[in-house]
Amino acid sequence: MDFLKEELSQQREHTNKNSQNSSKPPSSDGPEVKRQKKAASGRFAGGQPGHIGKTRVAAPPERIDQYVDCLLQEACPHCGETEVVSKGFRSSHQVWEIPEIRPHVTEYQIESCRCKRCHRQRSASLPPGCDKSILGPRTQTLLSLLTGCFRLSRRNTEVFLREVCSLDISLGTVSNSEKKVSLALRPQHQAILQKARQSDVVYIDETGC
Numbered sequence: 717m718d719f720l721k722e723e724l725s726q727q728r729e730h731t732n733k734n735s736q737n738s739s740k741p742p743s744s745d746g747p748e749v750k751r752q753k754k755a756a757s758g759r760f761a762g763g764q765p766g767h768i769g770k771t772r773v774a775a776p777p778e779r780i781d782q783y784v785d786c787l788l789q790e791a792c793p794h795c796g797e798t799e800v801v802s803k804g805f806r807s808s809h810q811v812w813e814i815p816e817i818r819p820h821v822t823e824y825q826i827e828s829c830r831c832k833r834c835h836r837q838r839s840a841s842l843p844p845g846c847d848k849s850i851l852g853p854r855t856q857t858l859l860s861l862l863t864g865c866f867r868l869s870r871r872n873t874e875v876f877l878r879e880v881c882s883l884d885i886s887l888g889t890v891s892n893s894e895k896k897v898s899l900a901l902r903p904q905h906q907a908i909l910q911k912a913r914q915s916d917v918v919y920i921d922e923t924g925c
Contacts, residue, residue, distance in 0.1 A: 774810055817881045819855070851893055855883070859890060860897040 734745045763769065785805075791798050824846065828839035842848070851859070862868045862876060870890045877883040912918055 774808075775812075780810075819881065819883050820852075822852075849893070849896065850889070851885070856893045856897055859893045863890070863894060 733740055788800075788803070824842060826840050826842070828837060830837050845853075849856070858881075859873060859877070862873045863870060868876065870887050873890055874885060874887055877885060
């Protein structure tokens with residue numbers, strides 16, 4: 717009998733728990749839970765007096781790619797006068813724009829010949845650092861960044877590369893590139909794993925990333 721009472725008490729205690737009296741998330745609350753409204757602080761919305769605002773730092777002259785002169789009208793819009801006392805450029809407005817992305821295509825012309833003595837065919841080799849993949853190392857890095865770090869699906873990665881980077885590739889190419897980058901990073905992964913196993917303290921915390 718005591719066991720049943722204790723079980724019933726635990727069930728009631730579990731039922732009464734919500735996001736306000738436990739670690740349960742607010743999304744798990746039922747309609748019976750009334751949210752407590754915070755008392756008004758009396759402050760206006762937005763930046764408070766004394767708050768130091770942040771503005772974008774203007775690009776230095778060596779970063780400017782194009783200058784456009786915005787010239788005054790010939791006549792004053794207020795009185796129609798055409799003569800001025802002083803004239804000069806006293807202010808500027810900078811616009812940051814991402815240029816159109818077009819892949820840089822390199823074609824390797826591979827020389828080949830037939831040996832005069834043995835009559836065997838031979839061809840020149842690709843230069844060091846260039847493999848038989850149609851994607852360069854920077855493109856493969858971007859592709860793996862999209863699917864790995866930013867967690868895009870392979871299909872969305874294919875669409876992104878086509879629509880944003882003007883690079884039309886197949887899903888198979890996306891998968892093959894992922895495998896190639898994974899193999900290239902395996903030594904670094906093994907080194908990190910070995911370092912972690914040799915550490916005196918190995919643990920993770922609950923900090924979100």
